[in-house]
Amino acid sequence: MAGKRSILDHVLVPKCRILKEDEVEELLKKYGVSKDSLPKILADDPVVKELGAKKGDVIEFVRNSPISGKALYYRVVV
Amino acid sequence: MVARKTIGMIKFGILSPEMIRKMSTVEVKVAETYDEDGFPIEGGLMDPHMGVADPGLRCKTCGQKMNRCPGHFGRIELVRPVVHSEYARYIEYFLNAFCPKCGRPLVSDQEFTEIVSSHPKKKRLKALAKKGASVKKCPHCGFERTPVRLDKPTNFFEGDRRVWPTEIRERLEKIPDADLERLGFDPKNFRPEWLVLTVLPVPPVTVRPSIVLETGERAEDDLTHKLADIVRINQRLKENIDAGAPQLIIEDLWDLLQYHVTTYFNNETPGAPPARHRSGRILKTVIQRLKGKEGRFRYNLSGKRVNFAGRAVISPDPMLDIDEVGVPEWMARIVTVPLHVTEWNMDEARKYLEAKDYPRALYVVRPDGTRKRVTDTNREELLEELAPGYVIERQVIDGDIVLFNRQPSLHRMSMMALKVRVLPGRTLRIQPAVCPPYNADFDGDEMNIHFLQTKEAQVEARELMLTTKHVISPRYGGPIIGLTKDYITALFLLTLPWTKFTKEQAMDLLYAAGITELPEPDEDGMISGRAIFSMLLPDDLNMKFPSTLGKHLVAVGLADKKGNGPISPITVIENGKLIRGVIDKAAVGTGKGRLLDYMYRRYGEEFTKEFTTRVSRMANRLLYMFGFTNSYHSLKTPEEIDRKIDEIVDRALKKVYEYVDQYNKGKLEPIPGRDVEESLEIYIMVTLSQAEKEVQTLLQRHLLETKLDPVHILDNFAQIFSGARGSFANIKNLMGVQGQAAVREKRPHRGLYQRVISHFKRGDLGPFARGFARRNLRDGLTMDELFFWGMGGRMGEVDKGVSTQITGYYYRRLSNAMMDLLAFPDGTVREVTRDTIVQFTFGDDGLNPQKLRHGEVPLDVLYDEIKAGEKK
Ligand SMILES: [Mg+2]
Numbered sequence: 001m002a003g004k005r006s007i008l009d010h011v012l013v014p015k016c017r018i019l020k021e022d023e024v025e026e027l028l029k030k031y032g033v034s035k036d037s038l039p040k041i042l043a044d045d046p047v048v049k050e051l052g053a054k055k056g057d058v059i060e061f062v063r064n065s066p067i068s069g070k071a072l073y074y075r076v077v078v
Numbered sequence: 079m080v081a082r083k084t085i086g087m088i089k090f091g092i093l094s095p096e097m098i099r100k101m102s103t104v105e106v107k108v109a110e111t112y113d114e115d116g117f118p119i120e121g122g123l124m125d126p127h128m129g130v131a132d133p134g135l136r137c138k139t140c141g142q143k144m145n146r147c148p149g150h151f152g153r154i155e156l157v158r159p160v161v162h163s164e165y166a167r168y169i170e171y172f173l174n175a176f177c178p179k180c181g182r183p184l185v186s187d188q189e190f191t192e193i194v195s196s197h198p199k200k201k202r203l204k205a206l207a208k209k210g211a212s213v214k215k216c217p218h219c220g221f222e223r224t225p226v227r228l229d230k231p232t233n234f235f236e237g238d239r240r241v242w243p244t245e246i247r248e249r250l251e252k253i254p255d256a257d258l259e260r261l262g263f264d265p266k267n268f269r270p271e272w273l274v275l276t277v278l279p280v281p282p283v284t285v286r287p288s289i290v291l292e293t294g295e296r297a298e299d300d301l302t303h304k305l306a307d308i309v310r311i312n313q314r315l316k317e318n319i320d321a322g323a324p325q326l327i328i329e330d331l332w333d334l335l336q337y338h339v340t341t342y343f344n345n346e347t348p349g350a351p352p353a354r355h356r357s358g359r360i361l362k363t364v365i366q367r368l369k370g371k372e373g374r375f376r377y378n379l380s381g382k383r384v385n386f387a388g389r390a391v392i393s394p395d396p397m398l399d400i401d402e403v404g405v406p407e408w409m410a411r412i413v414t415v416p417l418h419v420t421e422w423n424m425d426e427a428r429k430y431l432e433a434k435d436y437p438r439a440l441y442v443v444r445p446d447g448t449r450k451r452v453t454d455t456n457r458e459e460l461l462e463e464l465a466p467g468y469v470i471e472r473q474v475i476d477g478d479i480v481l482f483n484r485q486p487s488l489h490r491m492s493m494m495a496l497k498v499r500v501l502p503g504r505t506l507r508i509q510p511a512v513c514p515p516y517n518a519d520f521d522g523d524e525m526n527i528h529f530l531q532t533k534e535a536q537v538e539a540r541e542l543m544l545t546t547k548h549v550i551s552p553r554y555g556g557p558i559i560g561l562t563k564d565y566i567t568a569l570f571l572l573t574l575p576w577t578k579f580t581k582e583q584a585m586d587l588l589y590a591a592g593i594t595e596l597p598e599p600d601e602d603g604m605i606s607g608r609a610i611f612s613m614l615l616p617d618d619l620n621m622k623f624p625s626t627l628g629k630h631l632v633a634v635g636l637a638d639k640k641g642n643g644p645i646s647p648i649t650v651i652e653n654g655k656l657i658r659g660v661i662d663k664a665a666v667g668t669g670k671g672r673l674l675d676y677m678y679r680r681y682g683e684e685f686t687k688e689f690t691t692r693v694s695r696m697a698n699r700l701l702y703m704f705g706f707t708n709s710y711h712s713l714k715t716p717e718e719i720d721r722k723i724d725e726i727v728d729r730a731l732k733k734v735y736e737y738v739d740q741y742n743k744g745k746l747e748p749i750p751g752r753d754v755e756e757s758l759e760i761y762i763m764v765t766l767s768q769a770e771k772e773v774q775t776l777l778q779r780h781l782l783e784t785k786l787d788p789v790h791i792l793d794n795f796a797q798i799f800s801g802a803r804g805s806f807a808n809i810k811n812l813m814g815v816q817g818q819a820a821v822r823e824k825r826p827h828r829g830l831y832q833r834v835i836s837h838f839k840r841g842d843l844g845p846f847a848r849g850f851a852r853r854n855l856r857d858g859l860t861m862d863e864l865f866f867w868g869m870g871g872r873m874g875e876v877d878k879g880v881s882t883q884i885t886g887y888y889y890r891r892l893s894n895a896m897m898d899l900l901a902f903p904d905g906t907v908r909e910v911t912r913d914t915i916v917q918f919t920f921g922d923d924g925l926n927p928q929k930l931r932h933g934e935v936p937l938d939v940l941y942d943e944i945k946a947g948e949k950k
């Protein structure tokens with residue numbers, strides 16, 4: 001097999017990235033919540049491991065949506 | 079300040095005899111209840127220490143009167159202990175898990191540790207008992223033991239020797255707390271010997287009040303009867319023991335005591351004959367009171383019942399608006415709505431208070447909260463004192479807002495707000511166009527009505543729940559309130575190109591819709607149905623859409639999609655005039671209903687409401703003129719068609735026999751992934767269903783060719799053409815071939831040995847032996863054809879019953895799981911109770927499905943609005 005392959009390149013895996021500290025702050029401020037109120041994702045989720053995210057990190061997902069094109073979703077690693 | 083507490087933990091345990099005595103206020107020793115003078119006997123089952131059920135008497139424990147005393151427990155000291163029948167299983171486990179002599183587990187310490195670590199708390203005892211049952215010798219003290227067996231419901235044996243509750247209790251007492259803890263029990267709240275009762279709690283009198291019959295006799299509660307039995311036998315047992323009666327007699331009485339205690343807890347205990355009342359009625363004891371749909375939990379605690387509600391059979395009334403409900407006068411006379419008196423509505427309030435008959439005030443509530451019933455004697459007085467701040471409770475009148483609901487309430491349209499119209503009769507009435515959201519019909523359906531009491535509730539209902547706000551279903555983004563059945567047929571007939579009326583008839587139709595102008599007559603002085611219908615349309619309406627009739631025509635090649643055909647398959651409305659095509663299901667029906675859909679979005683609720691009412695009144699009127707019936711003769715087909723049908727079916731049958739022949743010779747080519755038998759079935763089913771489809775198409779074409787003219791349209795295939803009711807598949811069954819009966823998507827194959835019914839030879843795989851009916855419903859089926867059809871029909875009925883139950887429960891679970899999700903103004907969806915975000919944008923696109931059309935943005939409406947200058 002030539003070259004390293006990442007599960008992040010799979011068509012069914014939504015685009016995702018770890019939010020920077022200031023981005024997280026902005027996000028929490030926007031919705032007026034703490035990290036506890038965000039949807040969760042397990043630390044042993046393959047995508048989390050691939051991204052190298054640690055507990056407490058917030059991951060941004062860009063999902064496809066039939067009408068609006070893309071939809072943003074945020075999940076905190078637990 | 080409201081004190082709020084959160085439940086952190088619930089602890090379950092078993093009452094100890096000590097606890098039962100502590101909470102007891104009196105020992106019950108007498109089986110009687112009341113003396114000759116009707117006073118409760120001291121030490122009896124109605125002892126006033128346990129609370130009072132008669133007004134006037136005072137409780138001897140708390141000193142309160144009937145309604146203030148919460149009731150207090152008493153107790154019965156059992157002369158001999160008895161087993162608690164509901165725990166007999168666990169007693170058996172304990173007896174087999176622990177040594178009768180030393181009380182230690184019947185396994186080695188190492189094995190015990192293993193059981194504890196490999197089982198969850200709930201399963202440890204059972205696991206230990208399973209191991210211990212076969213142990214002959216105690217590993218701790220060396221005692222030789224015999225396994226204990228439970229003879230249901232409550233008798234224990236060691237081999238043939240009966241183990242009496244006294245002995246059981248002694249054995250259980252020996253079990254050390256430490257071992258119990260390791261099994262997952264909390265010895266403070268549970269000791270196994272408490273499963274053998276030495277003292278029985280007697281529930282307070284308030285739990286089992288006696289009823290005074292009209293004759294003056296007292297009828298005691300079932301529980302009291304049962305407790306009396308226990309006290310009586312307990313007393314007899316005591317006397318016999320004291321008198322030194324023979325062991326056998328004592329044991330008999332002991333067993334009897336056990337039986338009464340068993341049935342006192344659960345009168346449906348397997349193995350114990352149910353205790354009966356003198357009349358032969360089976361007594362309802364403790365568990366029967368709590369258990370099941372009519373039990374305390376589901377009926378009284380989870381069951382919610384409210385005031386100001388009514389329920390009645392529903393019936394249709396086309397003269398109502400779609401936002402109105404017909405309330406029978408008798409109901410309106412009973413139920414009230416509050417009217418808050420202010421300085422601005424004093425006159426109105428006085429009017430209701432002065433009135434002696436409907437609509438009048440039934441109650442007056444003073445500012446201090448005291449309620450007065452308005453009577454002929456106190457009316458003047460009340461009128462005198464009436465002032466702002468008072469509340470008048472007046473009878474329901476036209477225009478009051480109510481909630482109207484039909485179960486099962488599967489979506490939000492199952493409960494909508496309507497405005498009251500008080501009408502004569504006994505039933506609640508609705509406009510038939512609101513049947514679809516409720517899924518209601520008038521074959522005896524009943525519905526619930528709630529009369530809203532507060533201004534907030536009324537306003538909220540008016541703004542959010544009115545039927546006119548729910549014409550479009552959020553489920554599929556199309557009209558769910560719309561015309562159905564005969565209304566569609568009528569509009570179809572009305573808008574056929576040849577339908578014409580005299581001036582008088584036209585006036586009749588239009589007047590029914592509340593229109594007093596006539597459209598321009600044609601050259602021959604007649605007025606076309608289309609022109610009449612167009613009177614209901616707004617002048618600037620322009621639309622173009624395929625009709626249901628059009629789809630049927632195109633499907634058999636009688637019309638093309640461009641709009642050519644005997645009748646235009648495309649409905650065209652130009653400047654508010656219907657100029658081509660027909661109005662049918664595709665225009666005004668539920669689901670698609672293009673005209674309704676557009677009208678609602680473009681012209682709004684009021685206009686759509688008006689249109690629906692007018693159009694249905696007009697349709698009603700039209701059916702009076704045309705008549706509406708079916709005849710056997712209209713089902714006749716010309717010989718040529720019959721011949722063609724026979725040809726199609728014969729060809730298919732021949733092919734089927736060829737398959738069967740090949741199969742029997744072992745030459746049938748199997749389908750990849752299937753065995754030969756399966757392949758044969760598939761070949762046959764496909765061949766036959768293709769033939770049926772062919773027959774259906776043939777008949778569809780034939781009917782559309784021959785019945786779509788001014789005379790034959792009255793043969794009533796108009797119902798199918800317009801999509802109002804019935805299908806061409808039904809026509810195939812009626813006039814063509816009934817076709818293949820199917821059970822679970824397969825040809826019927828189960829029944830007798832190698833054949834389904836005895837009318838065929840064994841091993842016959844042919845079409846007729848497996849449920850193909852080549853006759854039709856018009857000519858009649860043979861008995862075997864009918865029988866096969868019945869098999870399929872039965873399966874359908876069973877499936878329907880089962881799947882409604884299953885889906886109903888799925889829905890319940892889903893809605894319970896989602897009930898506290900809320901869409902917030904910032905677009906997020908959050909779980910309110912836990913302050914958690916579930917979606918950052920509602921539905922990931924922030925769109926309200928009710929505002930969409932079948933999931934897409936209705937741009938045509940926006941375009942037309944901009945073009946008309948209504949929006950920028
Ligand atoms: Mg019904």
Ligand SMILES: [Zn+2]
Pocket residue numbers: 128129130137138139140141142147148149150
């Ligand atoms: Zn009391």
Ligand SMILES: [Zn+2]
Pocket residue numbers: 177178179180181182216217218219220221
């Ligand atoms: Zn022992």
